[in-house]
Amino acid sequence: MSATAAGLLQLVILLVALAVVYRPLGDYMARVFTSTRHLAVERAFYRVVRVDPDADQRWTTYLFSVLGFSAASVLFLYAFLRLQDRLPLSLGMDGVDPALAWNTAVSFVANTNWQAYAGESTMGHLAQMAGLAVQNFVSAAAGLAVAIAVIRGLVRTRTDRLGNFWVDLTRGVVRILLPLAFVFALVLVAGGVIQNLSSPEEITTLTGGTQSIVGGPGASQEVIKELGTNGGGFFNANSAHPFENPNAFTNLVEIFLILVIPVSLTRTYGVLVKDRRQGYAILAAMAVLWGVALAGVTAAEVSHPGTVPEAVGATTEGKEVRFDTWASALFATSTTGTSTGAVNSMHASYTGAGGGIVMLNMMLGEVSPGGVGSGLYGMLVLAILAVFLAGLMVGRTPEYLGKKIGRHEITLVALYLLAMPFALLVGAAIAASFDDTRASLLNDGPQGLSEILYAFASGANNNGSAFAGLSANTDYYNTALGLAMLIGRFVLMALVLALAGSLARQTPTPVTAGTLPTHRPLFVGLHSFTVIVVAGLTFFPALALGPIAVALA
């Protein structure tokens, strides 16, 4: 089979698989978050943390619950990493440095999983399993919870209540993430991903040297790494490592896991707003963005411009031979479109255009289809922006799903759209300004600037993937990226919950022929165009000096 045929075939398999689970999973998630029954295990948890699961929270309470829970998680994880040498299963690893421990704790709690360390040489098994993997579950569930609260804001009327964060969080973990993770961990193990608690194995290499091979609970962590759009690899090489992602089958399963919840959540959305077409429209806009990016990256990587790639016949540098260009481009597009940040190839080695597109993919705000929960609420905020302009153009003050987009709502939307570029551009501008911070760069010229831009795009958008080349384990990058991740996660959550609170208070306007239809292809086009224009206009100057200058060279 030719590379093209194989590439297209796996794309088709992926799309079919997603299509098959779309309805059942989406409907199931809708039921999970609307059910009034609590499972025994959930009830036990509520008793332990002493929350009333039937209390309905205002948006402020909901937000403080998210922030309180996340702050506690950061502190816990920070302490865990600092003290790992005193805990069992540390494999003899030292406690983690303060700056790195802060960066890592923030990174995992913010669902970013930026890793300024190499997993196999920094984290013991317990830190991986009880520290990082736990956050992989709960940070994803927190994103899901906020998305559900935002949907409630759109659906509910004349109320100041958005649901209960603790219930949404618990159900997300217990009823959605854990069952899926369990099943697919077994699938990955069957596919050859490792799962053990062994100590490193000493082996003698062919040349007679010795090498320490670290194993560990790989599959259980790998599955939630993808499923929760986390991306933090067990090993430094992430999904390019043969223990995490041994073959084309596991590669496809991992891509499927990355996309399955963000995609199916649009169905949940459609069901909850009682208009499935709205869900399809959001999905269509996500699909347009994902499809365009995939086509661009694949074309850039397959067309292999440049002397060496032309000689070799493909841009193979930084890519695993077992995945080749197509599977690498598919993985790269999906991981940067979802805030996952797992990689099966090194994005820095992509062509200027390919690397630029995956970077832009993150700069869109992680909405194609975005992180678990965060992709949906990010897309809804952009839909509201699109509605604002389009709504005016049909001669009505703008409304989305019957809720008016007035001064208060547009202020929150505007701040939402400002926060991420602020964290990204300011962080990157400082990094580009000083000799100290530039010393971390592997390359100079536009490729070096791309390394900086990529790092902050990744941090501010909670992606977590790295444009290999930047040595990010310095005080500045650890701190600044940590801040960027916090802004990109929690400032946005605060704004979007405030928006939900404001929408929930309204009396909806009934739909008439004069209402802007938000489920038609025209609006889908406007919506995806808005996403591209907002990001494009904000980042074009910076991109011109980085990836665009590389691409046009």
Add this chain to the structure above:
Amino acid sequence: MSNLSNERTHTVTTVQAPPAAAAPRVGAGLFDPKQLVASLPDAVRKLDPRRMITSPVMFVVEVGAVLTTVLAFVDPSAFAWWITAWLWITVLFANLAEAVAEGRGRAQAATLRATKKETPARRLAGGSEETVSSSDLRPGDLVVVEAGEVIPGDGDVVEGVASVDESAITGESAPVIRESGGDRSAVTGGTKVLSDRIVVRITAKPGESFVDRMIAMVEGAARQKTPNEIALNILLASLTIVFLLAVVTLQPFAGYSGELQTVVVLVALLVCLIPTTIGALLSAIGIAGMDRLVQRNVLAMSGRAVEAAGDVNVLLLDKTGTITFGNRQAVEFLPVSGVTAAELADAAQLASLADETPEGRSVVVLAKQEYGLRERHTGELPGATFVEFTAQTRMSGVDLADGHRVRKGAAGAVLAWVREHGGRPDLAVDEAVDAVAASGGTPLVVAETTAGGAARVLGVINLADVVKHGMRERFDELRAMGIRTVMVTGDNPVTARAIAEQAGVDDFLAEAKPEDKMALIKREQAGGRLVAMTGDGTNDAPALAQADVGVAMNTGTSAAKEAGNMVDLDSDPTKLIEIVEIGKQLLITRGALTTFSIANDVAKYFAIIPAMFAVVYPQLDTLNIMRLSTPQSAILSAVIFNALIIVALIPLALRGVRYKPVSAGAMLQRNALIYGLGGIVVPFIGIKLVDLIISTIPGIG
């Protein structure tokens, strides 16, 4: 008010509206380039930063212009001076747009001000009369006005009836009748009494009169930013911050790349990126929207109401005068058996002599046309007592000297009168009444009684409602726009249904009392719908206040004008439809120009980014797809285009985007194509053309 009294209200002033389909679409609004020159001094005055700050986008441009001016002095170059000059021109053009919009209102204000001259007022104080200045009048004062005198202040007629020349306000030269009681008691200060004598109770404080408010509105002085305008301003301000962020952080990236930019270039880039087009025109669009209303003789008391008009979901339209011609006409005499049509016509004519309503007149006319009955005059009938039509009795008639009494009026009222006078109307009458009503007509029953005899019904007159030409099409259009029309009428449900079907409205409210109207409005609003209505009577006032858009007729009472948020000086209820269109057009114009403004940025990036960085990265010259001649000419072209497009769009901002009543989807498609796609393409052409011209300038090209 009952439907019948409604007609009485309109007898004097109901203008036979031209066929609705031929009515001018919104969009008219003349723009004369001379206005640009005339408004220049105002535009310069508006450069005051304290005034500029109300438009955050243009304030940033002004700050940038100040900055480049300083830099041009410090480090002079042809390029720096050109950029500086054009940045100032950009600000000036924005101010010009606003000044032109305001200037158009000012001419009207001047005319109005002429009516505001101080006039002597004859105030009644404890039975005696004293002459005071009109500015000393307080609410509650009673003043006497006689023929030839100017009414000194706003108020209600409490005594007498007079014909009044209101042309100073309405532009309508035909005098109108103002009389105490009823729904046409309101008079406006500055208008002139032509005949008779009236006593007016003053209702407005000095400086808060109708004319004062009107002047403030048309001059834009009282203009407050509307909710949607504020929301849009917030969005524009945040876009400005985003671009400020992009431009400020570009310098470190430029420094990293080895090509630090001059501040002049960065300011030029910033000004090109921020949404100056819409920022410059936003306020002009708002003023022009109000102005378009004023041109149609509608006075909005707040910009908020104009905006709400665009959002209206339900229109409550009075049947009479709006959907049908104000006067129903007698078209047929239907005698009961045993009575000839001529007898019926004769009695009907007699009974209608004291009925000055158009219906009453039409009976007389029909009797003359069909049966050659000469119109009798009241003086020909010595000893006759005329019973005038009132809203309470709902019938008119005459008691002749010989004891012969004739009555004509609403079926219920006349039948009750017949029974009262010993008559027993048979079933045939009911059938005839129902038949007329079912056909959409209004049945009037004619009855008589002779001295001592029992009353008997003579027959039924069919008053047909004539639906205005083109209304059905108009309602179809409204439906396409998502607006539901509800016809409000005092008619019985059967009649109402027939007319509703004939006119093509979506719903009707029959036998409507003011409370019913109010209840309907509240019900619609509870469902999240916005309601617009017209009204003129005092008992319409609560509903006018409750409606989101309440248009009071100028002929109406002070209470109604106070309660509504718009006043139609022509007192034409059909205008509600135009008001909705103007509201929509206002919002569309804002949205379209915002989209256009943002879409423009694409081309500007392609002009400026390669110009800035092609020196350090020659490959970026690939992005110079317009092939602009030099970096300087490229940047300057973008700045010049950015300024010129403001002036080019002033006429559009004032006139409003062309509006056609179609569905939201179709409208979006059209506007997204023109202003979105057009906004991307136009600047590529425009910048290239500017570059072709300016590249001949030494130091630039």
